[in-house]
Amino acid sequence: MTGDIRAVELFLFHEARLLDEARFEEWLALFTASAWYWVPIEPGQADPFESVSIIYDDRRLLETRVRRLLNPNIHAEEPRTRTSRIVGNIVLGEDAGPDVDPGADLVVASRFQMAEFRRDRQRVFAGSMRHGLVKAGDSFRIAWKRVDLVNCDGMLEGISVPF
Amino acid sequence: MNDDGETMIAEAAIDELVSPDRVHRRVYSDPDLFELEMDRLFGRAWIFVGHESQVKRPGDFYSTRIGREPVVMTRHADGAIHVLHNRCGHRGALVVGSECGHVEDAFRCCYHGWRFATDGTLLSVPQRQGYPEDNVAPGDPAYGMTPVARVDDYRGFVFASLSSEGPSLVDFLGHMTTSFDDMIDRAPDGEIEVAGGVARHAYNGNWKLIFENVNDGLHPLTVHQSSIEAARDQDDAVWSDGAGEIAVRQMRQNGAPWDMWEKQIGLWAYPNGHSYLGDYHDDAKLVAAQRDPSFDEYLAAMEAARGKDRTREILGVLRWNTNIYPSLSFMSQFRQIRVIRPVAVDRTEVLGFCFRLKGAPDEMFRDTIRFANVTNAVASPVLTDDLETYFRIRCGVESEGSDWIPTSRGLGRDVEDGNGGWRAENGLSELHIRNMFRCWSDYMGGAAI
Numbered sequence: 202m203t204g205d206i207r208a209v210e211l212f213l214f215h216e217a218r219l220l221d222e223a224r225f226e227e228w229l230a231l232f233t234a235s236a237w238y239w240v241p242i243e244p245g246q247a248d249p250f251e252s253v254s255i256i257y258d259d260r261r262l263l264e265t266r267v268r269r270l271l272n273p274n275i276h277a278e279e280p281r282t283r284t285s286r287i288v289g290n291i292v293l294g295e296d297a298g299p300d301v302d303p304g305a306d307l308v309v310a311s312r313f314q315m316a317e318f319r320r321d322r323q324r325v326f327a328g329s330m331r332h333g334l335v336k337a338g339d340s341f342r343i344a345w346k347r348v349d350l351v352n353c354d355g356m357l358e359g360i361s362v363p364f
Numbered sequence: 365m366n367d368d369g370e371t372m373i374a375e376a377a378i379d380e381l382v383s384p385d386r387v388h389r390r391v392y393s394d395p396d397l398f399e400l401e402m403d404r405l406f407g408r409a410w411i412f413v414g415h416e417s418q419v420k421r422p423g424d425f426y427s428t429r430i431g432r433e434p435v436v437m438t439r440h441a442d443g444a445i446h447v448l449h450n451r452c453g454h455r456g457a458l459v460v461g462s463e464c465g466h467v468e469d470a471f472r473c474c475y476h477g478w479r480f481a482t483d484g485t486l487l488s489v490p491q492r493q494g495y496p497e498d499n500v501a502p503g504d505p506a507y508g509m510t511p512v513a514r515v516d517d518y519r520g521f522v523f524a525s526l527s528s529e530g531p532s533l534v535d536f537l538g539h540m541t542t543s544f545d546d547m548i549d550r551a552p553d554g555e556i557e558v559a560g561g562v563a564r565h566a567y568n569g570n571w572k573l574i575f576e577n578v579n580d581g582l583h584p585l586t587v588h589q590s591s592i593e594a595a596r597d598q599d600d601a602v603w604s605d606g607a608g609e610i611a612v613r614q615m616r617q618n619g620a621p622w623d624m625w626e627k628q629i630g631l632w633a634y635p636n637g638h639s640y641l642g643d644y645h646d647d648a649k650l651v652a653a654q655r656d657p658s659f660d661e662y663l664a665a666m667e668a669a670r671g672k673d674r675t676r677e678i679l680g681v682l683r684w685n686t687n688i689y690p691s692l693s694f695m696s697q698f699r700q701i702r703v704i705r706p707v708a709v710d711r712t713e714v715l716g717f718c719f720r721l722k723g724a725p726d727e728m729f730r731d732t733i734r735f736a737n738v739t740n741a742v743a744s745p746v747l748t749d750d751l752e753t754y755f756r757i758r759c760g761v762e763s764e765g766s767d768w769i770p771t772s773r774g775l776g777r778d779v780e781d782g783n784g785g786w787r788a789e790n791g792l793s794e795l796h797i798r799n800m801f802r803c804w805s806d807y808m809g810g811a812a813i
Contacts, residue, residue, distance in 0.1 A: 235603045240743065243561055249607075251729070252561035253718065253736045256743045261598060261608025265615065269594035269745045276587065276756075277748035356566045356713055359751040360743035 209309050210291050212341050213332070217286045217313070220363060225267045228363075233335060233342045235304075236260050240348045240364060255353060255360065270361065282362045286315035288330075305333030305344045313348075315364060326364065327351050373400055378809045382801045385772040389761040391804070392570040392769075398709035405690060405807040406431030408527040409636075410536045412692035412703060413437050413447050415717075416520040417557035418464065423482060425471075426464045428715075429705055430526055435512055436460045437522060438482040447515045447524040448484040453507035454500075471509070484509035519548050520556070539783040540638045543686035547696040549678045552665035552723030556699070560733050563716035563740035565747065569754030570761075571690070571706035574714060575800060577750060578685045578693050578702075579641050581625040581791040582773070584618040587753050591745040592619035610734035615746060622792065629791030632781055637689025637803035639796035643682050658727035665723050689800055698735040710758045716740030771797045 219228040232238070240255040249257035258266055269275060290312040309332040317324045333345040348364040373396055381388040381397075390397055411430045418426040419439040427436040427450055434450040436459075452459050452473040459471045459480060470479040470487050479487040486508040489500055500507050514525040516533040521544055523533050534541065548556055567574075577583060585592070595615035602608070633639040666675040687693045694701035699719040706712055716739075718732045738744050761769075774793025778786040788795035 237605070237607075242563065242741075246561075250733060251559075253563045253716070253733055253741060255741055257607055257737055259603060259605045259607045261600070261602040261604040262611050263608075264602060265591070265594045265598045265608065265612055266745050268597060269590045272590035272593055274593070275590035275749070277752040279752075354562075354564070356564050357742045358566050358568070359748040361748050363743075 206291065206293055208339075209293060209307070209334070209341070212334070213288045213291065213309065213311060216343075217288050221284050221286055223270075223281070223362075225270050229263060229267045231341075231343050232260065232263065232346075233344050234260060236263070236342075236344055236346075238263050238343075238346050238363070240350065240353070242353055244349065244353060255350070255357075256363070266363070275361070277359055277361050280320055282317055282319040284315055284317045284362055286313055286364075288313045304335070306336050307334045307341070308332070309334060313364070317362065328353070328364070330364070373397065375809050379805065382805045384798060385775055386768045386770045387801055388767050389763075389769060390767075391801075392572065392757065393709060393761040395709045397808075398570075398706070400808060401706070402431045405804065406433075406526070406706065408525065408530055408807060409690060410514075410516075410523040410525050410530075410533050411690075412688060413515075413522045413524050415556075415558045415701075415719075416445060416517065416522060417559075419445060421466065423466045423468060424464075425460055425467065425482070427460045427462070428703070430512065430524060431706065433526060434458060435524065436509075440481070440483045444483070445515070445517070445522055446483050447512040447522065448509040449512060451509065452478055453480075453486055453509065454478050454489075459509060478507075480509045484511050518544055536636055537688065538636065538638070539634050539785055540640070540686060540688060543640055543683055543688075543694070543696070546678075546681045546683055547694065547699070547719065550666075550696060550699075550724075551721035552662070552669045553721075554669070555722040556719045557722065558717050559720040559729070560718040560736070563736055563742070564713070565716075565740070565742040565751065566707070566711065566713045567751045567754045568710055569712060569758040570709060571704055571712040572800065572804075573754045573757060574702070574704055574712065574750075575687050575689065575693065576797050577753070579631060579639055579687060579796045580794075581629060581631070581641070582622070583753075584620070585622065587749050588615070588618040588746055590749065591615045594745065595619075606730060607734050607737065610731055611738035611745075614735065614738050618746065625791040627790070631788040631791050631793050631795055632785055633778075633788070633795045633799035634783070634785035635803070637800045638687055639689075639799055640686040641684040641791065643791075658725045658731070661725045662728055665725075669723065687796065687800075689803060698739075699729075699732045700736055700739065702740065712754075714740075771801065 216231055238258045239249050242253055242255050246252055288311050292310050293307060311330045313330055314327045328348060328350040331347045332343055334341040335344050381391055413428060414426050414437050419437055422439050422441045425436050425438045436448050436450045438446045440446055450458050450460050455475050457473055457475045459473050470481055472479050477490045481487055486502050486504060488502055512524040512526060513528040516523060518533060518537060518541060592615055595612045598612050628643055630642040632642060683696060685693055685695050691704055701717045703715040716736055718736050720729045738746055771794050774789045774795055777789035778795050781787040786795060
């Protein structure tokens with residue numbers, strides 16, 4: 202798999218596109234049945250169980266989060282947020298650092314920048330991502346995803362659309 | 365404000381802003397009133413600074429603000445806790461630049477290297493011979509880091525007041541000491557500690573809004589409609605490591621019918637603006653007084669330490685959010701505190717902390733973290749709808765469509781509770797809002813010291 206960086210790259214681009222186009226159900230479908238999605242609140246946070254997080258969703262909560270994003274009465278998304286993200290600096294396997302989950306076939310590290318616009322204000326988020334991927338036919342599924350924002354411990358305002 | 369820093373708002377005008385059944389929109393929108401609040405309310409009242417466990421060892425420090433005043437809480441060499449103005453006695457720079465940490469010997473100002481002990485004493489001044497002989501001497505309190513006028517704690521919860529006058533902390537808290545007891549007594553070892561990081565968020569709205577909201581029983585069904593409905597439709601057979609279990613249950617709980625708020629839930633208010641919600645939910649996983657796998661272990665530890673009767677008494681307290689006006693909101697059932705810091709009339713910062721009950725099973729603390737993520741995290745599917753609401757209020761109170769905001773739900777139906785406070789008719793009352801504004805008028809109009 203380590204040689205197949207193009208396939209991984211296309212998968213991450215696809216994921217980013219689904220989020221930017223607010224296709225949240227399709228995004229959710231990329232995750233495995235026992236996936237977790239984590240946005241730590243501290244740089245280098247060791248685990249999501251002993252400290253609070255910006256987001257720590259197991260599969261069940263991720264489903265609820267996505268269902269709520271699609272609910273017409275989501276006040277925090279009236280008007281809707283628009284995002285545009287660039288994913289790059291992708292490295293695979295051993296280059297991506299230690300594998301935190303033996304359940305993944307492949308660990309991918311990347312960097313992203315995301316502009317977020319809502320109402321009359323634009324914010325910029327940036328950081329690193331690590332995906333634990335499993336093979337699924339010609340493509341992948343996300344077994345876990347960790348997003349480390351450069352401003353994770355900053356005084357942030359409400360965040361509705363995932364990274 | 366005029367040149368002397370005095371506000372031009374007359375006291376009579378303050379009285380006209382607040383009446384028992386309504387308040388003027390300016391209390392949420394007027395920058396001059398905010399300036400006056402910093403002086404008369406945040407400059408006088410006891411303000412929560414931190415918990416003693418945030419400065420465990422001598423040399424530990426934690427910096428925060430009282431109103432807009434930067435302060436630092438320290439543990440001195442003799443073990444005593446101090447709260448100091450975070451300001452160098454020389455050129456006025458912040459001495460402590462980090463939120464928390466530890467110094468081995470002394471604080472050292474970044475500018476000219478003045479050094480201060482952790483009790484604020486000026487220790488040394490580089491090139492001191494350049495000053496007149498009796499001027500800027502080490503130990504001279506005029507050039508130290510000035511201690512905040514009054515500092516006291518209730519069972520480890522450290523408060524400070526910028527005013528040298530006023531009621532003692534225990535008088536200020538009054539019956540609310542029992543809410544702190546409720547939090548601390550739940551620890552089998554009789555102690556709690558701050559742990560698990562800080563959940564921060566900021567919102568564009570007045571600082572009063574969060575105090576009004578957390579004990580507002582009427583808002584969840586509309587504000588949180590999207591997360592309530594999303595949680596109701598969630599398939600509980602889907603895999604969870606505990607995060608989703610706690611979060612989805614709490615979101616569903618937000619959908620409790622108004623009937624429950626009217627018939628079961630209580631709201632109490634006390635002098636100095638304090639209040640609490642009681643008899644809230646009794647869901648087995650959400651309230652530790654009920655059966656739960658990790659709860660059996662906890663119950664055994666409690667009964668071993670306190671005996672069965674006392675344990676039953678402690679766990680029989682069903683308080684939800686307690687508001688300590690105007691700086692702190694906390695909740696013992698899931699061991700959460702929120703520190704509210706005003707920034708501007710339309711800008712507020714909130715810091716969420718978790719507590720670990722010493723002697724309780726580790727899994728209980730993990731539930732505390734899970735609960736914090738759904739209630740205090742800045743990307744919470746619940747909290748984000750509250751923040752949007754605060755922003756819309758911020759916009760609406762600029763409107764001249766009407767000057768008045770009613771606070772009259774339950775007015776005239778409050779009864780004295782026998783502990784110096786009042787019990788509202790039910791959990792949908794706005795008693796806590798009226799109570800806060802009664803206190804606000806006293807501070808702002810000059811009746812309270």
